[in-house]
Amino acid sequence: MDAGGRVDGRRRGWVRRAVDGLVTAMVRRGTGPRGTVLLTVAGRTSGEPRTTPVTLVERDGVRWLVAPYGPVGWVRNVRAVGVVEARRGRRTERLVAEEVDAATGAPVLRQYLQEVAVVRRVFDVAPGDPVEAFVPLVPTHPVFRLRPA
Template sequence: MSRRAVLSGASGAREGGAGASARYLAPGWFTARVFNPAVALLTRRGLPLAGSRVLAVRGRSSGEWRTTPVNPLEVGGVRHLVAPRGTTQWVRNLRAAEQGELRVGRRSEAFRAVELPDADKVPVLREYLRRWAWEVGAFFDGVGAGASDEELLAAAPKHPVFRIEPLR
């Protein structure tokens, strides 16, 4: 599979749910084998980079914990998770489980995840790009934090966004 493999159509997307088309941009070798493992290791050791956390979600088939580094984002006092690469495995697992944990060091926060409809994603995507464009901007097809609301709304179906609601 190529680094920028794109899946489209209804396959992989939840029927009737947010994101009518599924899109996944696979990470390159360096990201998958070096960067993400390094960020996850540092975060597990209690040294998060740029506010990173390790997302833990039960696998939708295996029930085993699956982990990946993520960048939670607070907008208007509400925390969110944004999937810059599209409908990744963690997105599919979170849609199925509807809850997970955000971990840093020995601390773990259980949460409920609520996927946002595309119309509600604009301010979250704008802030996400403002804060992390240096890391994820390439996955937004030229759309940046300074884009119009219409441009961000057009990009919204490609990027699942979840509101994080603490369980404890």
């Protein structure tokens, strides 16, 4: 999604904007979809905090951040700054986000697709496809390893 609210060149519809607003309000209260947090990162040019709801996945005791809509604004900000805040309810964590290579990110991307059904429409693979099918997708759907700052 870019600054104009477009995903893959298409503008988000009113339904998607309403759902995002509802999810954001729920996560602020500490409820909402499992694994969903409010990700806050400093803008790469303005330095102003930017917040968006994202769903994290956990794999082998590590938390991962996936960009299902590609290198949108928050992804470019994370790449530039490398430090994010993840908030759910009253709990806020400061985390270092490290972008990983395609081989490392592919199994995470596959797991993400298995767990987060709402994004499946933007992928050309199915959740049950072999992990090798996800390797070429990681450059266009970046994956970040998260660790405490």
